[in-house]
Amino acid sequence: MKQVQLKAGRGASIERRHPWIFSRALLPTKGLEMGDLVEVLDSEGHFCGRGYYEGGTIAVRMLTFQEGELVDASLWQRRFEEALEMRRALGLLASPREGFRLVYGEGDGLPGLIVDLYGGVAVMQAHTLSMHLRRRELAEALVFVLEGRIVAVYYKSSDSLPMVEGVVDELLYGSIEEVEQVVAEEQGICFSPDILRGQKTGFFLDQRQSRARVGALARGRKVLNMFCYTGGFSLYALRGGAERVVSLDSSPRAMDLLESNLKLNFGTLPDCHESVVGDAFKYLYDMEEGTFDMIVLDPPAFAKRREVLRNGLQGYRKLNSVALRKIAKGGLLFTFSCSQVVGVEEFRQALFTAALHAGREVRVLEQFGQFADHPVSIYHPEGSYLKGFLLYVS
Numbered sequence: 379m380k381q382v383q384l385k386a387g388r389g390a391s392i393e394r395r396h397p398w399i400f401s402r403a404l405l406p407t408k409g410l411e412m413g414d415l416v417e418v419l420d421s422e423g424h425f426c427g428r429g430y431y432e433g434g435t436i437a438v439r440m441l442t443f444q445e446g447e448l449v450d451a452s453l454w455q456r457r458f459e460e461a462l463e464m465r466r467a468l469g470l471l472a473s474p475r476e477g478f479r480l481v482y483g484e485g486d487g488l489p490g491l492i493v494d495l496y497g498g499v500a501v502m503q504a505h506t507l508s509m510h511l512r513r514r515e516l517a518e519a520l521v522f523v524l525e526g527r528i529v530a531v532y533y534k535s536s537d538s539l540p541m542v543e544g545v546v547d548e549l550l551y552g553s554i555e556e557v558e559q560v561v562a563e564e565q566g567i568c569f570s571p572d573i574l575r576g577q578k579t580g581f582f583l584d585q586r587q588s589r590a591r592v593g594a595l596a597r598g599r600k601v602l603n604m605f606c607y608t609g610g611f612s613l614y615a616l617r618g619g620a621e622r623v624v625s626l627d628s629s630p631r632a633m634d635l636l637e638s639n640l641k642l643n644f645g646t647l648p649d650c651h652e653s654v655v656g657d658a659f660k661y662l663y664d665m666e667e668g669t670f671d672m673i674v675l676d677p678p679a680f681a682k683r684r685e686v687l688r689n690g691l692q693g694y695r696k697l698n699s700v701a702l703r704k705i706a707k708g709g710l711l712f713t714f715s716c717s718q719v720v721g722v723e724e725f726r727q728a729l730f731t732a733a734l735h736a737g738r739e740v741r742v743l744e745q746f747g748q749f750a751d752h753p754v755s756i757y758h759p760e761g762s763y764l765k766g767f768l769l770y771v772s
């Protein structure tokens with residue numbers, strides 16, 4: 379196996395089992411190609427672990443720190459088995475139709491790889507070229523581990539690897555009909571993920587915990603679900619007995635998906651539900667005060683990179699400030715940020731400023747994160763990205 383060596387004084391990160399090795403920590407490398415498996419040595423030549431070489435700023439992503447553990451098909455299988463065991467512990471395997479994330483990159487010891495399961499359909503997504511190159515052996519290991527549970531593996535990376543030429547989405551196992559027609563469940567709510575054309579892998583599975591809270595608190599409330607996409611929060615609010623639900627997204631396609639999910643769950647489009655295609659900011663500015671007493675704000679990441687953090691925070695302040703100003707007295711605001719570069723304290727600070735601007739009495743009732751099927755390795759805090767607060771506004 380090829381080798382890379384750390385510069386003197388650069389061993390602290392790997393000693394703390396952080397799975398990324400930055401290029402500046404490495405001695406000049408020769409003869410390496412992107413995607414190569416490498417053994418990582420410390421500056422004195424001792425074994426530190428094995429990973430794959432990607433070039434770029436994060437030059438190596440670690441797959442193992444154990445000298446006895448080889449990187450071959452059995453490693454993929456072991457990682458998938460461990461991932462499955464953890465989801466079993468969370469009770470996610472009880473129903474064969476359940477939708478959940480089976481593999482969350484570094485959190486499951488497989489940097490650069492995402493696998494979402496929608497009932498029997500697995501959607502695999504690579505975020506690194508190295509995982510892309512190994513997609514077929516990964517799919518094979520996945521099918522082996524999920525034997526009896528899985529009917530198709532769809533590979534969807536054309537969006538997640540925009541910098542790599544020639545990446546196409548493709549079926550790696552089973553039939554495309556299974557992928558197109560799958561109906562999955564989340565805590566008894568049915569949904570059809572838009573695997574082929576939708577955002578990410580077709581559905582946002584990270585909001586499971588907060589959706590349940592929306593459902594539990596929605597009875598008798600007038601609910602506004604902003605940035606609704608496939609309508610996850612709206613479905614829970616309706617099941618929870620909301621008096622009225624308005625779902626808004628700027629994408630007409632999202633509305634089609636939401637409405638087909640409404641029919642799946644309620645047989646028809648409920649009279650108390652209204653779909654709106656529009657801009658969230660404009661809708662909130664134009665809206666009469668007190669129209670809604672539950673508002674969900676789950677926008678796309680306003681700051682995708684650290685360089686745009688300031689603008690992103692400004693976006694969160696503006697959005698939350700108008701929602702806090704308009705929500706009815708006694709209202710519940712569920713507000714989220716999925717920007718990885720926005721820390722939880724920064725988001726709380728943005729909400730504090732928004733509350734001050736809105737001039738409302740605001741209490742923090744609950745705090746949320748990504749659901750546990752998106753686990754964060756204790757050695758890789760960067761894996762945490764979703765933050766949410768439930769605010770009570772009087």
Ligand code: SAH
Nearest residue numbers: 582605606607610627628629657658676678
């Ligand atoms: N809350 C959703 C996920 C939201 S993803 C869920 O539970 O599944 C973000 C969504 O915001 C996308 O569907 C995108 O179309 C929509 N969006 C982006 N900018 C918007 C804007 N300015 N106004 C309304 N919707 C917007």
